[in-house]
Amino acid sequence: MSGRGIWARLVTGAVVVAPLAVVATTAPALAAAESETYLSYVSAPGDYIGQGRSGTLVAPTQFRISGTAGSVTVSADTGSEWWDVTLAAPKGQQLTTGSYENATRALFNSTSGGLSVTSTGRGCNQVNGRFTIFAISADTAGRITSLDATLTQVCDNSTGSLSATVKYAAPYVITPVLTSSNPSVVADQPVTLTARTSPGTAGGVVFYDATTPIGQGSFDTNGTARLTTSRLTPGTHSLYAKVGTLTSARLVQEVAVPDTSLWFGSLAGDYIGQGASASYVPPTAAITARGTAGHATVSVDSPGTDQWWTLDVAAPPGQTLQVGSYTGAVRAPFRGAGQPGLDFSGTGRGCNTLTGDFTVNSIATDPAGAITSLDVTFRQFCDNAVAAISGRARYNTVAADPRVASTTTVTGGATSDGGVALTATVQGGTAVPTGQVTFREGSTTLGTVALDGSGKAYLLVPGLPRGSHTLTGDYVGSATLLPSSGATTVVVPGVATTTSTSVAKTGKTGKPLPVAVTVTAASGPRPTGSVQLYDGAEPVGTAATLTDGKATIAWTPVARGNHSLTARYLGSSAHAESVSAVTVVKVT
Numbered sequence: 001m002s003g004r005g006i007w008a009r010l011v012t013g014a015v016v017v018a019p020l021a022v023v024a025t026t027a028p029a030l031a032a033a034e035s036e037t038y039l040s041y042v043s044a045p046g047d048y049i050g051q052g053r054s055g056t057l058v059a060p061t062q063f064r065i066s067g068t069a070g071s072v073t074v075s076a077d078t079g080s081e082w083w084d085v086t087l088a089a090p091k092g093q094q095l096t097t098g099s100y101e102n103a104t105r106a107l108f109n110s111t112s113g114g115l116s117v118t119s120t121g122r123g124c125n126q127v128n129g130r131f132t133i134f135a136i137s138a139d140t141a142g143r144i145t146s147l148d149a150t151l152t153q154v155c156d157n158s159t160g161s162l163s164a165t166v167k168y169a170a171p172y173v174i175t176p177v178l179t180s181s182n183p184s185v186v187a188d189q190p191v192t193l194t195a196r197t198s199p200g201t202a203g204g205v206v207f208y209d210a211t212t213p214i215g216q217g218s219f220d221t222n223g224t225a226r227l228t229t230s231r232l233t234p235g236t237h238s239l240y241a242k243v244g245t246l247t248s249a250r251l252v253q254e255v256a257v258p259d260t261s262l263w264f265g266s267l268a269g270d271y272i273g274q275g276a277s278a279s280y281v282p283p284t285a286a287i288t289a290r291g292t293a294g295h296a297t298v299s300v301d302s303p304g305t306d307q308w309w310t311l312d313v314a315a316p317p318g319q320t321l322q323v324g325s326y327t328g329a330v331r332a333p334f335r336g337a338g339q340p341g342l343d344f345s346g347t348g349r350g351c352n353t354l355t356g357d358f359t360v361n362s363i364a365t366d367p368a369g370a371i372t373s374l375d376v377t378f379r380q381f382c383d384n385a386v387a388a389i390s391g392r393a394r395y396n397t398v399a400a401d402p403r404v405a406s407t408t409t410v411t412g413g414a415t416s417d418g419g420v421a422l423t424a425t426v427q428g429g430t431a432v433p434t435g436q437v438t439f440r441e442g443s444t445t446l447g448t449v450a451l452d453g454s455g456k457a458y459l460l461v462p463g464l465p466r467g468s469h470t471l472t473g474d475y476v477g478s479a480t481l482l483p484s485s486g487a488t489t490v491v492v493p494g495v496a497t498t499t500s501t502s503v504a505k506t507g508k509t510g511k512p513l514p515v516a517v518t519v520t521a522a523s524g525p526r527p528t529g530s531v532q533l534y535d536g537a538e539p540v541g542t543a544a545t546l547t548d549g550k551a552t553i554a555w556t557p558v559a560r561g562n563h564s565l566t567a568r569y570l571g572s573s574a575h576a577e578s579v580s581a582v583t584v585v586k587v588t
Contacts, residue, residue, distance in 0.1 A: 036170055036172060037058075037063050037169055037170070038166075039057045039061075039083055039164065040164060041056075041083075041117075041162060041163065042164070045159075046159035046160030047162045048158055049119050049122050049162050052160065061076050062077045065144055065145070066144075068138065068143060068144060069142065071086060071089070073085065073086045073087075074147060082120055083120075084117070084119075085116075085151070085164065086115070087106065087113070087133070087149060088113060090109065090110070090112055090113060096136065097134060097136065098133060098179050098180075098183070099131075099180060099181055099194075100115075100130060100132070102130065102307065103115040103131060104126075105124060111305070113130075115130075117151070117153050124153070126155075127155060129153040131149055132179050133149045134148040134149065134174075134179070134196045145169060146168060149167075150165045159271065174198055175197070176196065176241045176243045176246055177248055177249075179251070180194075180251055180253055183252065184254040184256070185255055185263065186257065186261045186394075188392060189230060189391075191253065193251075194226050195207070195219075195226075195248065196223055197223045199223040201243065203243070203244070204218045205218075205242065205243045207227045208240050208241070209237050210432065214227070225241075232255045234256060234480075235478070235479020236254055238251075238252065239253050259397050260281070260282055260395050261392075262285075262392070263392055264389055265390060267387035269385055269387030270382060271383065272344060272382055272389050273389040278307070284302065285300055285301065285304075286300070286301045289371050289396070292371060293315070294315055294320050295314040295315070295332065296312070296321065297310060298393040298395055306347075307346065309344070309347065313341065313360070313378065315341075316339055316340055323362060323363065325358075325359045326342075326357060326359070328357070329342035329356045329357055340358070342354065342356045344389060344391070353383055354382050356378065356381055359376065360374075360375070361376065371395070372396060373395060373398075375392075375397045377390075378390060378392070403479070403480055403481055404429050404480065404482065405481075405484070406481040408424055408474075408484040409486045410422060410488045411425075412471060412490045414491065414492050420460070420464050421458070422461065423456060423457070423458055424457045424473035426451060426475050426484070428484075432453060433451055433455040435477060437451065437457040437476070438473070438474045439461070439471060439472070441469055446459065446461050446471070457473070464490075465492065466571065466572070466574065466575070467492060469489065469490050469492060471487065472485055473485065495522055495523060495575050497522070497571075497576055497577070497578040498519070498520050499568070499578040501517055501518075501583055502516040503565060503583055505583075506585065507587045508588055509588070510556065510558070511557070513554070513557065514552050514554055517544070517550065517551050517552070517553060517567040517569075517580070518549060518550050519549050519569045527549055528572050529545070529546055529571060529572040530570050531543065531569050531570065533566075535563050535564065536563075540555055541553045541554060543570070561586075561587060562585070565583045566580050566583075567580040
């Protein structure tokens with residue numbers, strides 16, 4: 001291949017001689033040591049670096065590690081054979097646990113991760129690949145001291161790939177580590193979750209989305225278990241893996257529903273996708289559509305990753321694309337009578353012949369017949385390969401709201417001090433609802449409260465006026481749940497009061513008799529308002545206004561005999577009514 005020469009080895013930074021673990025020659029085995037160091041690789045036919053061979057380098061191979069969290073290199077040297085594996089973070093970032101997709105040649109990478117595997121004088125001018133870091137650590141000077149990673153490299157657009165596992169002082173016993181094949185996907189795009197723990201771990205792992213199990217898997221001999229799913233709902237997900245009592249750190253998984261996007265996933269052996277998966281959305285990628293309902297083309301240009309892709313879908317000659325499924329598709333420019341056309345190509349790779357199928361989910365054109373909106377799901381087999389590439393292209397589609405319905409129930413009751421305690425309970429979906437509830441009375445906002453871990457929100461409202469109140473709770477919704485509202489009616493009796501009187505036991509007709517009235521509250525400030533005096537059931541005298549909870553009413557008896565006097569507190573916006581005990585006054 002042009003441009004290749006003898007590659008010299010240059011190792012910079014800290015150099016450390018690795019401890020050599022006792023490891024089998026075919027696969028790592030659990031040893032008494034607390035860590036392991038080895039390089040295991042599988043080179044497919046057509047791969048320039050590995051030359052189609054496979055192997056595992058262990059002791060007495062000499063291993064070295066150099067670099068920092070920006071870029072790290074692990075070197076292995078047997079004397080007659082050497083390997084250098086370099087992993088680099090995107091410019092300005094640091095390597096951490098997780099997956100790095102669409103990696104380009106290390107030291108020349110920019111917005112994506114960097115990858116370079118060279119061996120015994122052989123190197124790549126261009127690299128496409130991906131790698132996952134399961135564990136990485138550094139000393140106080142920032143020099144990398146431990147690494148556990150897997151990688152796949154395609155060299156100079158070759159037809160074969162190189163896959164490898166590299167470990168340097170990697171711990172045997174590790175808390176589960178969860179990684180995603182693509183932490184940001186679009187709706188219905190499959191994502192593969194990988195849980196990694198100690199080699200030889202028995203049993204399985206359960207994958208969780210918040211508190212809801214979404215699947216499980218079994219560990220292989222290397223302590224790796226995987227779950228592939230396309231059923232995550234749009235929004236932000238907090239995922240983790242649980243192995244027995246051990247729980248991985250939370251992984252944030254984003255699922256978007258843009259009106260314009262393209263994603264694809266390919267199996268190993270597919271020439272177009274090279275076993276990779278990716279998704280593209282504006283504005284980081286330019287996505288355009290052209291053509292008619294007879295033959296439509298969706299194009300993607302992603303300058304940040306140096307990737308471009310084109311999807312062609314065509315109706316059989318003489319027909320137009322309609323909503324529905326098309327099977328038996330062939331390469332679009334060469335379709336014959338009754339044959340639909342399909343062609344997904346890009347980044348310098350295309351099929352000579354192909355078979356496949358696609359489904360038109362929606363399609364629209366303008367009055368001139370040009371495509372204005374398109375939603376297509378496809379699957380393609382290139383050049384008689386058994387491995388397929390599949391995906392979905394959306395252009396100017398209006399996605400239906402994917403969220404499910406929620407219900408909000410509001411309950412409430414008055415407290416002894418005249419307040420109101422409100423509870424809103426939100427239900428819906430398979431996970432515990434998240435988000436906020438805003439409580440209102442009419443157009444007046446009483447407060448906004450976040451849901452707790454049981455999907456409930458609580459609010460204590462002080463100082464509502466005495467009387468009947470209709471109170472609402474409005475749930476704003478979340479990434480998975482639609483908004484909803486509930487209401488309740490609460491009668492506020494006001495703060496309880498006690499009314500008492502003080503009056504002479506005897507009086508004379510026609511002579512004023514003062515009646516002292518005192519009103520006290522069960523809590524809070526002294527009551528305000530007025531009090532009325534009654535002789536039996538008849539009001540007598542003039543209502544008096546309370547001052548500091550007290551008032552005096554002048555009563556002038558007009559008839560002899562026994563009179564049953566009571567004082568009634570008429571209440572206020574904050575205080576409940578009350579009536580005094582009966583006092584009998586003898587009038588002569």
